[in-house]
Amino acid sequence: MAVHRIASLFLHRDSSCYIGDPDGPNGFWTHTMTDNTAANAVALKLPTFWTLWPRVWFDQAEAQFQLWQITSDSTRYYHVVSSLDQETAAQVRDFIQSPPKEDKYPAFKALLLRTFGLSRRERAARLLHLDGLGDKSPSALMNEMLALAEGHKPCLMFEQVFLEQLPDDIHLLLADADFSNPREGTPRAPLQRPYEGLFQVVRNNRSTFILDIGGKEEVFMMDHLKPAHLDLQQPVEVPTLRRRGRPPKPRLV
Structure with a gap:
């Protein structure tokens, strides 16, 4: 009396499997996902x-x-x-x-x-027709413009478009800024310490502060500043700034 085998599935360690009658000629090999891959796909x-x-x-x-x-x-x-x-x-x-x-x-x-997605022309049009700073910080505006540039290195025109979105006072103070690393915001001198101060705040808006630095007004983004907690009953001492740039050459007497 013939014994009929049901179709069966045999798993192997290499994640291959044979589907069909184990003794018949019509089965076929296939591959299955490992347990980890299947779990990851579900998770x-x-x-x-x-x-x-x-x-x-x-x-x-x-x-x-x-x-x-x-x-x-x-x-x-x-x-x-x-x-x-x-x-x-x-x-x-x-x-x-x-x-x-x-x-x-x-x-x-x-x-x-x-x-x-935006085409190259559409991205260029958006860069040329920005709506100003609005409620954004200058750093957020710069990030938005860099995203529209999609990896292209900022050029002179890019810098000018950015400056024209800023309020007039900030535009004026950043007119000669170095934008070689645009995400850093206001340029910092090499080896400059993270914080100096105290400095008097001349005026500010929602995202930037203009400080009196040694008699010269300079603009700083909010995330580059640290609040100073003062005792108003005590006199405030403004620090003497270190001389920047190269030291003077010694003079022969």
Whole structure:
């Protein structure tokens, strides 16, 4: 009497498996995800897709893929699809309904960047038509402009556009500033100590302070200052500034 075997699944240490009758000719080999990879794919949850900054969103998403060791094209693609809100998904529904069989993730990423990202001309137009400083700090405005530049080194025109967004008094004080490292804000001399002072505040706004430094007005961003807690019953001593620049050459007598 013949004994019929049911289809069975045999797992091996190398994460391969054989599906079908173990003694029959019609089974086939396949590969499965390791336990850690499967758990990571389930645990990861990306934030909702940022239609205003799609490239930055993908930078963060791909950092998460690296941390969670997710390399599967399909897994990455479905994570991105699940991060879209209703309105965004509707704009790319034709791709979602019929994705390619291979390279789904890079094709979908390119589509989203084309649909929601800014072209070079659009980024240039935004840089040339900024709305001023508004409620932002100068450092926040600089960060926004650098994001629009997308890695391009700031040039003379870039610096001038930035300065024209600032109030007149700050614009004047920063007119000769060195923007070789634009994220640092107000330039600092080499080997300068983190804090000096006390210095008198001449005037300030929500993001910057203008201080009297040795009889000369200089502008500083708020995050470069440290508050001084004084006893108003005691006289305030203003420090004597160290001479900056090269020391004078000795004179022969």
